[in-house]
Amino acid sequence: MTWSWIPANSGEILSLTAKNALLGVVPALIGLAISLPLGIACVRWGWLYPPALSGVNILYALPSLAVFVALQPYFEVETDPPVIIALTVFSLCVLLPSVVDGLRAVPEHVRQSATAMGFGPLRRLTQVEMPLAAPVIIGGLRVATVSSISLASVGQLIGVSSLGYLFIDGYQRAFPTEIYVGITLLIILAAAADLLLVLSRWWLTAWRRGDAGEAGVT
Amino acid sequence: MTFLNDAWNWLNHAAHWHGSGGIPMRILQHLGYSGVVLLIAMVIALPLGVMIGHTGRGTVVVSTLANVGRAIPTLGLLVLLAVFLTFSPLAWIIPLVALAVPPILVNAYEGVAGVDREVRDAARGMGMTGWQRLVKVEVPVAMPLIVLGLRTAAIFVVATVTIIAYIGLGGLGRYIIDGLASYRYGPVAGGALVVIVLALAVQALFVGLSRLLVPAGLREQARHGKTELPT
Numbered sequence: 001m002t003w004s005w006i007p008a009n010s011g012e013i014l015s016l017t018a019k020n021a022l023l024g025v026v027p028a029l030i031g032l033a034i035s036l037p038l039g040i041a042c043v044r045w046g047w048l049y050p051p052a053l054s055g056v057n058i059l060y061a062l063p064s065l066a067v068f069v070a071l072q073p074y075f076e077v078e079t080d081p082p083v084i085i086a087l088t089v090f091s092l093c094v095l096l097p098s099v100v101d102g103l104r105a106v107p108e109h110v111r112q113s114a115t116a117m118g119f120g121p122l123r124r125l126t127q128v129e130m131p132l133a134a135p136v137i138i139g140g141l142r143v144a145t146v147s148s149i150s151l152a153s154v155g156q157l158i159g160v161s162s163l164g165y166l167f168i169d170g171y172q173r174a175f176p177t178e179i180y181v182g183i184t185l186l187i188i189l190a191a192a193a194d195l196l197l198v199l200s201r202w203w204l205t206a207w208r209r210g211d212a213g214e215a216g217v218t
Numbered sequence: 219m220t221f222l223n224d225a226w227n228w229l230n231h232a233a234h235w236h237g238s239g240g241i242p243m244r245i246l247q248h249l250g251y252s253g254v255v256l257l258i259a260m261v262i263a264l265p266l267g268v269m270i271g272h273t274g275r276g277t278v279v280v281s282t283l284a285n286v287g288r289a290i291p292t293l294g295l296l297v298l299l300a301v302f303l304t305f306s307p308l309a310w311i312i313p314l315v316a317l318a319v320p321p322i323l324v325n326a327y328e329g330v331a332g333v334d335r336e337v338r339d340a341a342r343g344m345g346m347t348g349w350q351r352l353v354k355v356e357v358p359v360a361m362p363l364i365v366l367g368l369r370t371a372a373i374f375v376v377a378t379v380t381i382i383a384y385i386g387l388g389g390l391g392r393y394i395i396d397g398l399a400s401y402r403y404g405p406v407a408g409g410a411l412v413v414i415v416l417a418l419a420v421q422a423l424f425v426g427l428s429r430l431l432v433p434a435g436l437r438e439q440a441r442h443g444k445t446e447l448p449t
Contacts, residue, residue, distance in 0.1 A: 063377035
């Protein structure tokens with residue numbers, strides 16, 4: 001371990017970390033933005049879900065590197081879109097089932113109570129069903145974000161910069177310090193994103209705070 | 219359609235289908251690496267997951283692994299071990315096994331731990347010993363989740379074996395890594411297409427396997443929806 005390498009390169013290390021965070025978080029958020037309406041549609045029209053689920057299961061099996069290089073010719077060399085698009089698709093694969101499972105887990109009596117209280121379909125969805133489904137959806141978002149942050153580093157193989165640069169450069173120079181720093185920062189980044197999402201779940205589900213444990217959605 | 223076009227043109231060269239660097243050989247290598255890794259991961263994770271689910275002891279291990287497993291940067295671990303271990307097969311076996319263990323372990327645990335109380339009690343009431351309950355009741359009932367865990371691990375491994383070409387190994391990733399290094403898109407596209415087809419075939423194989431391994435009673439139940447006991 002050559003500690004002096006770290007302060008000497010702190011600027012580059014920081015910018016690679018920020019870039020990796022971006023490549024991890026943006027796909028997860030776009031994936032969420034797509035899977036929410038899609039998931040709601042799948043719950044409303046049940047026949048839509050089995051084919052959609054088969055579709056995401058198939059997409060999820062695709063090797064990330066193969067998808068990166070397949071998208072490569074359609075964009076300028078070494079730009080982010082191939083990685084962002086591929087990771088968005090993988091995020092969607094994780095998120096769609098969580099959105100559907102979360103919404104389906106809302107108890108029927110709760111739905112009926114909301115209707116009886118005069119909630120229209122849209123208000124019931126946004127003010128009753130979505131908040132109750134939030135813990136499950138955030139669970140999916142945690143998986144999607146952490147995996148995207150980790151997979152983004154593979155994008156370095158097609159020249160899209162991220163903490164993966166430290167892996168590739170460290171390997172080519174047989175300089176382990178660089179690889180250690182890359183691995184450590186990637187894990188810290190993933191843990192930080194995970195923690196933020198756990199906090200956001202706590203913040204979004206006020207009703208679960210009062211009593212200990214898993215009250216709320218059963 | 220540059221990707222499919224280039225891939226197709228490259229695949230259409232007879233020369234790419236022969237010899238030690240030919241596509242059939244690379245597919246065999248790819249499956250060979252994947253098989254070794256899956257076997258090791260199964261030997262570690264299946265008994266552990268099943269026992270934790272059966273005894274209820276060590277559940278912390280499961281939740282920790284489930285969370286940490288996803289965050290492990292496989293490429294980083296791979297190159298780090300390659301620097302230290304150079305030509306040892308452990309350099310690729312360790313990171314890939316680390317990738318495959320969590321899904322197998324977590325699903326085996328959840329499958330066994332999630333067996334209905336009534337089912338467990340019925341087995342006990344029939345006079346089965348702890349071991350008999352595990353082998354004859356809990357594991358068969360947990361089979362759908364166990365196979366799902368294996369399928370997830372297999373998908374991760376077949377996909378990720380692609381990147382071990384970066385540290386100089388064979389497999390289908392060879393075409394992608396070499397093509398990228400020499401700025402020739404043909405082998406990159408061709409290799410990517412073959413690896414995609416292989417990944418889909420492996421997934422289909424495991425879907426078929428789950429049909430074979432899941433006990434008939436459970437399949438019946440799935441077809442008619444979960445049977446509710448009359449109360």
